[in-house]
Amino acid sequence: MHDGENRVSTARANDYIRAEQRRFRRAQSGRAWAIKDLPQFYYLNNFNRFLADIHANCFDLLGQPELAFLTAFDALPQPAQCTYVRMANRRGYVFDKTKFRYDEIDQIDAQWQVLRDHDFVDPIGAALFRDWLSALPKPELTLVLAESVCETLFRKSWKKDRLIDIGHAHIDPDDAHIPDRFVAQGHRDTLQYLLFLYFGKIEDNLQAFTLRDLGLVKLSEIKAAKLRFQTIEEARTAYFYARALHDFKQGTDHDALSLISEVEDWPEPLCEQSARHAGKLLQKLGGWSERRDDTDAALALYDRSDSAHSNERVVRIRWSRDMADDRDWCRTRLEAMIESPASDTEAQFAEDFYARKFHKKRTSATTDLLRSATELFLDEAYRNQPERAALRHYKAQGLDAYRSENVPWRNLFGLLFWSLLHTSDMPRRRVPEILRAGQFYATHKDEIERRLARLDTPHRVLLDLLKTLSLHYGEDNALVHWGSRSLDRIQALVSHAPHGAVATILRQMAQDWRGTKDGFPDLMLIDDGRIRFVEIKTSGDSIRRNQLTRMRQLTAAGFECRIVKVRWAVDPDQPYVVVDVETTGGRPGLHRLTEIGAVKMIGGEVADEFQTLLNPQRSIPPHITRITNITNEMVAGAPLFVEIAEQFRTFMGDAIFAAHNVNFDYGFISAEYEMIDQRFRHPKICTCASMRRLYPGHRSYSLKNLCGDFEIDLKSHHRALCDARAAAALLCLINDKRMSD
Structure with a gap:
């Protein structure tokens, strides 16, 4: 497992985070850092602080919808506020009310009515029909399709995204029966605009605040939107293009077509940020159109942008059409770009393309440079x-x-x-x-x-x-x-x-x-x-x-x-350290090491060995003891990892880290170093993956079975040094094969 993969994912729901932090604390009582408790209403406190910062720092960038939102939210009773913020913290815009259960919110069913009365939840209309399909569990989604779509158009075994596309394309939202238990988040666009002012980018939810409180990410205070935008018009235009780029990246072909159809109505960029994003959006949509073989649409989009990339694509597309008028146009355009380039990048492209197409030069400057390497x-x-x-x-x-x-x-x-x-x-x-x-x-x-x-x-x-x-x-x-x-x-x-x-x-x-x-x-x-x-x-x-x-x-x-x-x-003198670890479980950072065994190999010979039991500062589960024969009594007096960390680092030197299923062992070692605020970085090689590639045809590539097939000693399987010695023998086979090839 790579460094940082033990951290809480931003995609996890808020109600899971506190349970996760409790598990971390129980599992890592001796860890150098610990996740702190969050107050009961931490998410509401974060949201109110966010709104206060926006009001204080960006008042001139707020219009009537934003000011009305601030006033209306402040007037809500606290339980209704909590319900709305919990909703805003989740992914998507459509939610099943029956899945909202939070101990700190009393009478949550009544809060939905309060939110509906004040327009903080909306009914689900055509604009959110796709979001509703996405919110359905797959079994329920297939039932909806079975009732409304010809059965020849889909299969239940298809992935959910494909089923959603079928439903969105073939079901009329006005004819669909949407159960009352589903609601849509109200004031969506208003909240998105406020988050854009705060973060300077599009945020789909409020997870960044929670992850900051957990100490998992750094989050600065308000990004001084007032200094980026002089007027509310500039801010709204910048938001439009940032939102459109986000929707294009996250959306579907339908979303891209919708953006292209509305290009004539796009607002005029009013600041550097909106101009940059507008150019990028035109490039993205132009590339999307090219991939659909709609070169006319691509040219129309590229022509609206004056970026070096768009100018290059226009020349390349028109040249590829192999028409006399286009060839003359390309010559004139390239000469103009060479004479007055918008950037060094544009000049380089124009000079190179002109030389190859009109002076019969056969290779590009890039190819020439690579060949001279x-x-x-x-x-x-x-x-x-x-x-x-x-x-x-x-x-x-x-x-x-x-x-x-x-x-x-x-x-x-x-x-x-x-x-x-x-x-x-x-x-x-x-x-x-x-x-x-x-x-x-x-x-x-x-x-x-x-x-x-x-x-x-x-x-x-x-x-x-x-x-x-x-x-x-x-x-x-x-x-x-x-x-x-x-x-x-x-x-x-x-x-x-x-x-x-x-x-x-x-x-x-x-x-x-x-x-x-x-x-x-x-x-x-x-x-x-x-x-x-x-x-x-x-x-x-x-x-x-x-x-x-x-x-x-x-x-x-x-x-x-x-x-x-x-x-x-293959460098025959390259040192390798073949490592095996025993642990209290399978997740680095959550579970801990109980033993390290390592064998240093140079030139195919064993140069040194390293072995130690470790005190994991937590109990070893009985099923792990049955596998490894390492008991709690055996590790009670063993050193902590921090006490042997420097010794193991010295043993590693500048060697390559090798192991059977290397990401497991490397992930645990690097996680232990991370706990003591040190980095562990070495190139690595996996004996399992290498054996699969170089010695195909075996029924199994587990360490035990490979040792049986190649008659390698493995008398104390699942003890670290024994397994490391066996993996070292496999490494010798691997390097012999690599050098012979």
Whole structure:
């Protein structure tokens, strides 16, 4: 199980959360952290605080529907308020009243009438008919279909989503009998708008507040919508496009067709956010239309957007139609894009496409770059972590190597221009509006150039950056990633870059943040005092357009950039640690370790072994004892995991983590480290999956059966060290096969 998978899912119902936290507390009495109790009406307190924040901070962005909602909700009796908030906390908009049972809400049936009288619940009409079908249990849904739809149109065995589509397409909502026990949430759009003002994005329910109280996620206070939108018209337009994008991603083909049919009635974007979302929505709908082979609709949608992606798609579609008029149009359009490109990305596409179509160049710049890449052979156990494997390789060669990508550039940019980007009345959890709107360089040109000039004296600018870092370290910030090596990477970049190169890139970022904020190469290497950037690619990888653009910009600025293609091989000297764990149950984080056994393998030989019982700080269930023969008495005097954590980390070293069904063992080990606020990260290989791939045809790939088939000793099955030794023997078979192939 991967890190974090033991956390409560946002999709779980609120009434499950408190039961879950009680189970966590009982199971983890010795855990380094514990989920705190929530007060009885925590959800109502959260909702009222949310409404108060909206009223205090966004009053000018509220219209008559929102103000009426605030007043009406405040006038409701507390039990009715609780019922509405419980409803708003659930997924969807249609609910079965019989499934609402909460101990703290008295006479809940009476509360539904109160809510109906004040329009906080609605009858289910045609607009919510699909939601009603979704709210039905599958057996009841099939009965509804059997009564209203020809039986040849569906099968009961079909998935529920498909049955819902059938019902929505073939049942007239006006003819459907909807039981009185179903109600719809009232004031849906009003509440969604208020949540949008608070979070800056579309939220389907109030789960984020509960997860914050449980300590499972961080949630900032109101995102200062008043500073993002100058008028209520701007806020409503931004909400329209954010809502439409959300509905498109979550919706059906019917929803997409509805959006396209109403495109003439879309509001004019009035702010940077709505303009960005409008362009993205047009791109999404254009792509959807292309996938349906409706190129005329796609062209009409792309033509409404002036983004680089839309302009590219228009050219490609018209070229593919292979008509003389279209070819002439494409030539003219490409020449105009080359002459006056909207962005570097657009210029790159236009130049490349024009060269291939009109100058008979056979391959694209992307293909040329990939073909010129050098190759690097690495152990295939790192197959899922190619950048980390390459970093390890370069460090072994004695180079100063850093994971770079976008982080050092954003950190340097954010620290160098901190005082210009962040004033006292600006939110720091979002990219500053002046940057997103493309006005930063024009507004502060003289001061930006003065600071860029200081990069010519690295020791002085590093002192300035250190002061800013020390003063603001840890503050919430959308630009700067605070980490233990933040300054190390910046220092390497500033100190070893060619003269003027860093200033050139930062100037481009200041002038066009949206076009230059990402796509930087994976690794930064310092070789004999010279800096080199490396983009890592594996078989089947492609170069994204923004990556190609960034490499061109870096090269033009004076940096050396390369693409390295990783080829997977078997390193005979690669150390492996084959691990097996015994536990009190099957869920990492909830259940605990009782034993660890590990075998270190180098070159196919056993180099060392590790074994210890562990005190799980909870009782071992009898059925687990019957399997492992590990009793509560045996572990009573055993060490806690925290007492052996450093010893096991040292034993692991830089080895690859191997196990039979590796995610189980790795999940438990990493969860134990998480409990003591440490990270555990190693590449991993699964002996079970590898045996299936390399030795097909066995009746079973369990450890016991494979040991029987290959005559491997397994005398104390379900004891950690014995199982680890057996899995190590399988690893030898796996590596022998890999090397022979």
